[in-house]
Amino acid sequence: MSDLAQRQQAFLAAILDDAAPMPQGWGNSQAAGMDVYRGNYRSALMDVLADTFERTRRYVGEQPFRQVSMHHIITHPPAGWTIDEAGEGFAQTCADLFRDNPEAGELAWLEWSMRLLATAPDTAPLTAQDFAAASANFGDEEWSNLRLGFAPCATARLVGHDFEAMWRALGEEGGDIPQAVLPAPQCCLVWREGERPTFKLVEADHTAAFGAMAGGATYAEVIALLIGDDPEPEPEAIQQAAMRAGAMLGLWLNEGLVTALNP
Amino acid sequence: MHDPHAHIAPFDGFGLGLRRVHYDDFLAGGVPVDFVEVISENYMVEGGRQLRILEQIRRDLPVILHGVSMSIGSAGGLDEGHLAALKRLADRIEPLWVSDHLCWTRTSAHNSHDLLPMPLTCEALDAVCANIDRAQEALGRAMLFENPSSYLTFPEDEMSEWEFLTAMTQRTGCYLLLDVNNIYVSSRNHGFDARAYLAGLPLERVRQIHLAGHDPATPERDLIIDTHDRAVADPVWSLYAEAVAMLPQPVATMIERDADIPPLGELLTELDRARALLPA
Structure with a gap:
């Protein structure tokens, strides 16, 4: 390793860790300068987290947010060239540190998903009419083997809180925040409408179905997933699962999540 | 195919850093x-x-791409992923030029x-010179x-630093973006003469000037901090006037503001002050 590489490693180690030894030959003037670089490093990352997770910050409060941010910066020092990546993994950090408030981790996940969507590739959604025309002559085999392409970065997960209400309330400083526990978990679908990231709470079974299809599963495999573990399902169960898959497909099309057939 | 050593023609004008809070102003035009x-x-x-x-906005105005993450001083070389993404953006925007900093950001x-x-x-x-050669080759400019x-x-x-910058431009054919506030800040922090710095540079290679605000030293802190969160300070305006009087060609001058960003009108007033300091 070159002298320059060693010096840069020692310099960065001293920024990341107050307890790291100062590089050899440094005196008080370098130590004073290092204090500035340490402060710059932390404040830049803290600012990015506060900007990306604005609603999470409002929800948990300023001081707890600062503490969880500092913890995240220490445990997840950034490596990539874009500072926005500082938010990677922050939802899990919130989930780990706010164990008694699982909504904090869910809210951070939602904000991170929305942030990723904001700069995702531009795509044109397939309309219900496009889909109807393309599938008009589908036989059983075409339906069974149908795969869907979704808008890049569109995602889904189970959540236990009413984020539609919380998102609105947390949109401004100082608003009343509803304690919005859902009677049962729901699926939070997140995607982009044109240039605007958006989300919607839908039935819980969308989570697995959307995840499977986004991961490349066929329509028949999703119907099998909805039927469940029964090795010999009744015809009514198959019929019910097929109708359920059809309803989900209709919703995904109407909301603009589907961008391609058999990509 | 672009030429990585092509001449960059001087651009005579005054501009601002485009920030999100001013998008609507720029989209409205004028x-x-x-x-x-x-x-x-x-x-x-x-x-x-x-x-x-x-x-x-690019349809109405020339755009300069100013990077903060090239890490041209990294001992381990450049991030090819960063370079490729920057090239895609440059091809898309067709900027006046592409700039970054003499610094390193990563290992x-x-x-x-x-x-x-x-x-x-x-x-x-x-x-640094090996990395600049690689960047200019990859970007084709x-x-x-x-x-x-x-x-x-x-x-x-x-x-x-001026000897370093001079050797860098001679060896790579790159140009200089002169941040007058940075010269002032570093001169105060390290005790060198800002005029000697200017006089020691290959001024014919300067194509752009940055002006920004800084946080002055305090009783608790001897160092001046480059903050970009306030108006340009008077000593920096004086140094700017001296710099533009020394330059043998016109340059693009701009105000940089990255925090506590005021309404656009305030920045335009600062830009008028820069215009007024140009030698007749």
Whole structure:
């Protein structure tokens, strides 16, 4: 390793860790300068987290947010060239540190998903009419083997809180925040409408179905997933699962999540 | 195919850094500037509103791509992924030019996302020049590099910063983005003469000037901090007037503001002050 590489490693180690030894030959003037670089490093990352997770910050409060941010910066020092990546993994950090408030981790996940969507590739959604025309002559085999392409970065997960209400309330400083526990978990679908990231709470079974299809599963495999573990399902169960898959497909099309057939 | 050593023609004008809070002002049109500068990395994305707005503004105004993450001083070389993304953006926007800083930001393991100081050694100069050669080749164009503000110097330094910059331009054919506030900040922090710095530079290679505000020293802190969060200070205006009087060619001058960003009118007033300081 070159002298320059060693010096840069020692310099960065001293920024990341107050307890790291100062590089050899440094005196008080370098130590004073290092204090500035340490402060710059932390404040830049803290600012990015506060900007990306604005609603999470409002929800948990300023001081707890600062503490969880500092913890995240220490445990997840950034490596990539874009500072926005500082938010990677922050939802899990919130989930780990706010164990008694699982909504904090869910809210951070939602904000991170929305942030990723904001700069995702531009795509044109397939309309219900496009889909109807393309599938008009589908036989059983075409339906069974149908795969869907979704808008890049569109995602889904189970959540236990009413984020539609919380998102609105947390949109401004100082608003009343509803304690919005859902009677049962729901699926939070997140995607982009044109240039605007958006989300919607839908039935819980969308989570697995959307995840499977986004991961490349066929329509028949999703119907099998909805039927469940029964090795010999009744015809009514198959019929019910097929109708359920059809309803989900209709919703995904109407909301603009589907961008391609058999990509 | 672009030529990585192609001449960059001087551009005579006054501009601002384009920031999100001013998007609507620029989209409405008629802002009295000759160009805008954007932080390249903010637009090195796949799609979305921000990129579309930049393309829209580009139809009316020349755009300069100013990067903060090239890490031209990294001993381990450049990040090819970053270079490729920057090339895609440059091809899309067709900027007036592409710039970054004389600094390093990362090692192979971590990124500080700060503009860290280079030791002013022959070894560092070799590394910087090799990286600039690679960047200019990959982008197919000559680049501008900005003199940094810094808060420490290294015991192993072998030359002054202006000697380093001079050798860098001679060896790579790159150009200079002169940040007058950074010269002032570093001169106060390290005790060198800002006029000697200017006089020691190859001024014919300067194509752009940055002006920004700084946080003065305090009883608790001897160092001046480059903050970009307030108006340009009077001593920096004086140094700017001296610099433009020394330059043998016109340059693009702009106000940089990255925090506590005021309404656009306030920045335009500062820009008028810069215009008024041009030699007759």
